[in-house]
Amino acid sequence: MSDEAETVIARLRRPWIWLNAFRIESAFALIAPVFALHWALRPFGVDLFRTARDLFGTDLRGIVLILLIAVPLGFAVAAVAFVIDNWNFELVRTGGALITRKGLFTTTTVQRSDERTRGIAFAEPLLTRRLRVTKTKLLLTGSAAGEGGGDILPRTRLEEARDLAAQILPDGARPLEAPLRRHPRGALVRRIGWAVYTPVLLAAALLPFPLPGWVWPLPFLLIPVTVPLAAIAYRSLGHTVQDDYLVVRDGALTRRTVALQNRAVIGWSLEQSLFQRWAGRMTVGIATAAGSRSYEAPDVSVDQAMTLIAEATPGLISVMTEPPATSSAASPAVSSAGEVSAC
Secondary structure, eight states: OOOSOOEEEEEOOHHHHHHHHOSGGGGGTTHHHHHHHHHHHGGGTOOHHHHHHHHHOSSHHHHHHHHHHHHHHHHHHHHHHHHHHHTTOEEEEETTEEEEEEOSSSOEEEEEEGGGEEEEEEEEEGGGTTTTEEEEEEEEBSSOTTTTOEEEEEEEEHHHHHHHHHHHSTTOOOGGGSOOBOOOHHHHHHHHHHHHHHHHHHHHHHTTSOOOTTTTTGGGGGHHHHHHHHHHHHHHOEEEEETTEEEEEEOSSEEEEEEEEGGGEEEEEEEOOHHHHHHTEEEEEEEESBTTSEEEEEEEEHHHHHHHHHHHOHHHHHHHHSOTTTOTTTSOEEOTTSEEEEO
8 A cells, every 4th residue: 555645535424324225225125035045944844925924914914014024124234234335434545546445344445546537427316316315436447337437435415425526536626516508398398209109109019919908008007107207307408518527417217417527538429310300409429438438418409519519629529510522531420310420
C-alpha cells in the first residue's frame, strides 16, 4: 500500500444498512434457503412444507401468518448479509486513486485509478424513487463493470450521493445536479402508443387459439399499468452538457442518470425509425470506452441532437454535417434504415 496520506470520502453508516436491506427482493430472501433445507431434509423423512401446513393451515389466515413471519425475517437476512459484505466499508482517495475496503470475514480491497475515471452514474429503481434512494456507479475505461468499475457506493439517499459524487470525481464537478433539457412531446406520444398497442397486439395474437372467451381480453388489463409506466418513462428523459460533462437520463423501471466526460466520447450514432423521421426526432447513441461502452439520448428533436453533439464535441459536428461531395472519406455513413454514424 502507498505511504501517501489518505483522504476518507465515506465510511459505513448505520442508515445504509436499512436502505440496502429494505428492498422488494429482500422480502423473498428466505425462499431459496427454505427450499434448499426442504430438499436436504427429505432423505431423513422431514417434509418442511407439510409441517408448515400442519402448523399454519392452508387458508388465508395461515398464509397471512406465514408472510408476517417470513417477510421480516427476509429483511433481517438481507441486513445481516449487507453488514457481512460491507463491514468496515471505507472509500478513500490516495495517490491519485480511489481505494475501497470492506468485508467482515474476507476483506476486499479495490483500487480505481483517477486517470481511468470518465464519469459517474446514478441508478434509481422505480419502487424506491419516492424515497430518493440511489446506487452510485463509477464509469472507468479499460475494465468491465464488474472489474474495478460498477458500484462505488451502496444504496444511499440521493442528496448524500450527490455530495459524495463530487468528492469521488477527481475534478470535484457536480454534473448530476445539472438541470436537464426536456425531450419533445412526441416522445410521450410514442411511449403511450407502445403502452396501448402492445396489449392490443397480444390480445389479437390469442384470437386464433381455441381458448375460452374470457382469456383473449386479459392483455387489456395491462393498459392501466403500461400507460402510467409510459408517462414515467417520458418524465425520466433528459439531457444536457454541464461544463466538461455530457449528461443523459432515461428509464422507467430504473431511472439511470449518466454523467460522462466530453473527452470520453469517441463516437456518435444518429438513428431514426420511420415514425421518428416523420416526427422530426431521432435517437442519439454515444460511444465511449468507459462504463457500459454505449449510452443513448432517445427521442430528441433533430435540433436538440445537433446542439448536444456541438456542445459535447465541437470538432465532430462539422464532420457529421459535411456534404458527401465535399469530403467523401470523412462524411458520415447513412444507412437505408436512417442511421448516421461518426467515430
